[in-house]
Amino acid sequence: MRFRKYWKQTARIEKLIKKYEQLSDAELQAKTADFQAQISHGQSLDNILPDAYAVVCVVDERVLRMRPYRVQIFGAVAMQDSNIIEMKTGEGKTLTATMIMYLHGLTGPGNFLVTANSYLAKRDAESMGKVYRFLGLTVANNRSSSDSSQELSLKKKIYASDIVYTDSGSLGFDYLFNNLASNSDKQFIRAFKFALIDEVDTVLLDLAATPLVISGTPKANSNYNQLADIFVKTLKEKQDYALSKDRKKVWFLKQGLQRANRFFGVTDVLAEEQQELYRHLLLALRANYVLRKNQDYIIAEGKIVLIDENNGRKLPGMQLQAGQHQALEVKEGLKETHEQSAVATITYQNLYRMFTNLAGMTGTASGDKRELMQIYNLYVVKVPTNKKSIRKDFSDLLYYTTEAKLHDSLTLVEDSYAKKRPVLVETGSLALSEQYSKLLLQRHVPHSLLNAESAAKEAEIIKSAGQVGMVTVSTSMAGRGTDIVLSPEAQKLGGLLVIGTERMSLRRIDNQLRGRSGRQGEPGATIFFTSLEDKIIKQFPSANIDRLIAKHRHDSQLIRFRFRHLFTKLQTRIKHQEQEARFNTLQYGEVMKLQRDAVYQARNRLMTSAVDLDQVVINSATAAIADLTRQPITDINLVTTYIVTNLDPTFLGKLNRRFIGENLADNLTKLFERQFAAKRTCFESEEAWTYFEQTAILKAIDDSWVKQVDNLEQLQAAVQQHVIGQQDSLFDYQQEALAGFNAMKKDISLKIMRYLLCSKVTGSTDKGMQIYFA
Numbered sequence: 001m002r003f004r005k006y007w008k009q010t011a012r013i014e015k016l017i018k019k020y021e022q023l024s025d026a027e028l029q030a031k032t033a034d035f036q037a038q039i040s041h042g043q044s045l046d047n048i049l050p051d052a053y054a055v056v057c058v059v060d061e062r063v064l065r066m067r068p069y070r071v072q073i074f075g076a077v078a079m080q081d082s083n084i085i086e087m088k089t090g091e092g093k094t095l096t097a098t099m100i101m102y103l104h105g106l107t108g109p110g111n112f113l114v115t116a117n118s119y120l121a122k123r124d125a126e127s128m129g130k131v132y133r134f135l136g137l138t139v140a141n142n143r144s145s146s147d148s149s150q151e152l153s154l155k156k157k158i159y160a161s162d163i164v165y166t167d168s169g170s171l172g173f174d175y176l177f178n179n180l181a182s183n184s185d186k187q188f189i190r191a192f193k194f195a196l197i198d199e200v201d202t203v204l205l206d207l208a209a210t211p212l213v214i215s216g217t218p219k220a221n222s223n224y225n226q227l228a229d230i231f232v233k234t235l236k237e238k239q240d241y242a243l244s245k246d247r248k249k250v251w252f253l254k255q256g257l258q259r260a261n262r263f264f265g266v267t268d269v270l271a272e273e274q275q276e277l278y279r280h281l282l283l284a285l286r287a288n289y290v291l292r293k294n295q296d297y298i299i300a301e302g303k304i305v306l307i308d309e310n311n312g313r314k315l316p317g318m319q320l321q322a323g324q325h326q327a328l329e330v331k332e333g334l335k336e337t338h339e340q341s342a343v344a345t346i347t348y349q350n351l352y353r354m355f356t357n358l359a360g361m362t363g364t365a366s367g368d369k370r371e372l373m374q375i376y377n378l379y380v381v382k383v384p385t386n387k388k389s390i391r392k393d394f395s396d397l398l399y400y401t402t403e404a405k406l407h408d409s410l411t412l413v414e415d416s417y418a419k420k421r422p423v424l425v426e427t428g429s430l431a432l433s434e435q436y437s438k439l440l441l442q443r444h445v446p447h448s449l450l451n452a453e454s455a456a457k458e459a460e461i462i463k464s465a466g467q468v469g470m471v472t473v474s475t476s477m478a479g480r481g482t483d484i485v486l487s488p489e490a491q492k493l494g495g496l497l498v499i500g501t502e503r504m505s506l507r508r509i510d511n512q513l514r515g516r517s518g519r520q521g522e523p524g525a526t527i528f529f530t531s532l533e534d535k536i537i538k539q540f541p542s543a544n545i546d547r548l549i550a551k552h553r554h555d556s557q558l559i560r561f562r563f564r565h566l567f568t569k570l571q572t573r574i575k576h577q578e579q580e581a582r583f584n585t586l587q588y589g590e591v592m593k594l595q596r597d598a599v600y601q602a603r604n605r606l607m608t609s610a611v612d613l614d615q616v617v618i619n620s621a622t623a624a625i626a627d628l629t630r631q632p633i634t635d636i637n638l639v640t641t642y643i644v645t646n647l648d649p650t651f652l653g654k655l656n657r658r659f660i661g662e663n664l665a666d667n668l669t670k671l672f673e674r675q676f677a678a679k680r681t682c683f684e685s686e687e688a689w690t691y692f693e694q695t696a697i698l699k700a701i702d703d704s705w706v707k708q709v710d711n712l713e714q715l716q717a718a719v720q721q722h723v724i725g726q727q728d729s730l731f732d733y734q735q736e737a738l739a740g741f742n743a744m745k746k747d748i749s750l751k752i753m754r755y756l757l758c759s760k761v762t763g764s765t766d767k768g769m770q771i772y773f774a
């Protein structure tokens with residue numbers, strides 16, 4: 001059904017193209033204002049679509065010298081229905097996007113094209129930007145300025161553009177920063193109307209388990225780290241601790257806990273008062289037995305640098321959360337960095353759920369159809385290729401050992417190199433690609449190595465990977481988004497030969513690799529070399545397989561028939577595990593989302609002048625005083641201290657018993673009212689007073705919220721590590737999170753009163769007001 005509708009629409013657009021081709025440049029350009037006028041009169045984007053797309057197609061040809069193929073128009077039509085289009089690599093997603101981005105760009109700022117990395121955002125904003133600019137729309141690529149005084153004005157300019165090309169991380173961080181602004185002048189995001197996500201599977205699936213975190217003030221480091229590390233290094237697997245099958249989770253066994261009690265001289269490390277110690281023991285355990293050097297992280301210049309498991313790319317600046325980074329530093333004997341507390345976080349899932357309209361593009365998504373539907377309400381539409389694919393995908397070759405596998409794959413590279421056929425070799429990790437490169441050198445095969453240093457450099461190398469005599473070794477996905485162009489001679493030699501040196505954990509990623517070859521109906525071939533020692537098999541240890549490997553240690557021959565479906569089965573299992581993890585993140589993220597939305601909404605209301613700020617202060621004070629006086633108080637000192645810290649820092653008087661009696665609440669309220677009126681007289685104008693009130697209230701909210709965000713982070717880490725697989729952990733988390741939120745609200749009320757009455761203020765609004773918060 002859908003398909004027929006989209007094809008009909010496509011045919012209509014092709015007719016309109018013929019009509020618009022007759023127009024002059026100026027006439028085409030006038031179309032933008034025409035469409036915008038229609039929109040302002042209530043016309044829907046769906047109704048404008050055929051004409052708008054046809055105009056863009058004509059302009060694509062005039063400006064870029066590329067006329068969108070029929071399948072590209074079809075893809076653009078399908079996307080407008082909030083679909084993800086699956087379009088094979090090399091079919092031209094970049095150009096396809098111009099149609100739908102223009103259509104949404106007509107409505108003004110708030111439209112984003114999300115690319116896989118910032119290099120692509122810049123490149124595509126420049127090349128495709130010519131089309132939008134020709135048609136009178138504004139376009140920008142999202143970037144940060146090295147000069148922080150320029151940062152805000154730059155961001156304002158970027159977000160005021162009709163169309164913004166950005167990578168996902170920058171967009172998420174911008175959103176978080178936008179909501180940390182101290183007044184509305186410092187906010188820059190206009191709207192979240194439409195997002196078209198390129199490589200949508202990577203963004204919504206692969207990245208979805210790791211939230212974005214803005215870190216703030218350092219916390220004092222704990223001295224448990226060193227001791228915990230020394231202790232866990234003495235432990236034995238299966239006696240003191242155990243690992244899950246996939247070796248991604250670790251926990252203490254009874255004997256390990258008993259040894260911990262003795263080592264630290266405590267009666268029970270699981271007791272409430274040993275929480276901090278136990279948390280550090282878990283962190284050390286994970287650092288030592290789950291996280292692997294050169295696979296999960298590397299050490300560069302004395303620092304831990306995390307590695308993206310999927311593409312081997314370094315993730316500089318990224319830190320493991322909640323103290324894990326420090327535990328890792330101690331394990332490796334490095335200098336400990338300060339543990340930072342989280343200030344703001346958001347998951348990608350929640351970031352994209354804020355958009356009114358979403359669409360996506362990818363080379364490979366059909367395998368994850370259901371999940372994309374359930375979580376994002378996005379349907380996957382397959383777009384046929386422009387020309388029939390003639391690429392040959394050979395069946396996997398399977399060996400007993402890594403050695404035998406590598407030997408044969410190297411021979412194939414050598415043979416192809418002798419014939420000058422271009423070859424792209426993909427390895428599963430950074431370390432392996434370096435090893436492979438050495439082995440090639442031993443065989444005197446010159447080659448380029450993509451070592452995940454910079455996206456720009458990779459793009460440069462990968463561009464020429466299709467020339468005769470080129471051999472390129474890379475980690476998975478390196479240099480993605482860049483076309484491998486075949487020279488005519490290379491085509492005659494059979495096109496690009498892609499060699500995978502192992503199957504990746506997900507079939508989708510294997511397919512992405514295959515898609516590197518045989519684009520646009522060109523010749524090409526792909527083949528995977530696998531062995532029983534591959535990473536994916538090791539994730540599910542089996543005595544059977546270990547025995548086989550031991551027996552055939554020196555066997556270099558291929559294994560036939562048996563195990564044919566092994567990899568497919570394992571990949572399916574991993575896919576399900578990852579889906580579960582994402583679902584988990586989503587559920588935990590939901591709690592954070594609810595609380596974050598409430599706080600951000602409150603902040604935004606306060607920043608627009610619609611709110612009566614005096615009333616906010618009065619309500620807060622009433623709530624804070626009610627909270628204090630809920631129980632009868634007999635301690636005069638306690639009340640005096642309360643007054644000095646929260647109501648009147650200069651208070652010297654002596655309270656009598658009558659004051660703290662049953663009228664305590666009234667007495668405090670009267671004191672508040674006096675103080676409040678007095679404070680107000682310190683300000684020369686209403687405007688200055690409002691500015692002060694607003695700043696104090698926001699500061700109170702932010703201080704408490706930042707603490708709560710960090711609480712939630714710690715809490716989630718603790719709950720998830722504590723009892724693996726226990727059903728109730730989410731429930732526990734929700735309960736604790738809610739209790740924390742309520743405590744935060746009380747804290748905010750008290751702080752509003754305190755900041756308002758006890759802060760020192762110098763200067764004035766026009767001379768620069770300085771506020772020293774109490």
Ligand code: ADP
Binds near residue numbers: 069088094482
């Ligand atoms: P994808 O992102 O789908 O892998 P790209 O957008 O990188 O593909 O495009 C692949 C190549 O095809 C690019 O070199 C692009 O210039 C070219 N291309 C795309 N569409 C057209 C078209 N309609 N006519 C001519 N060349 C095109």
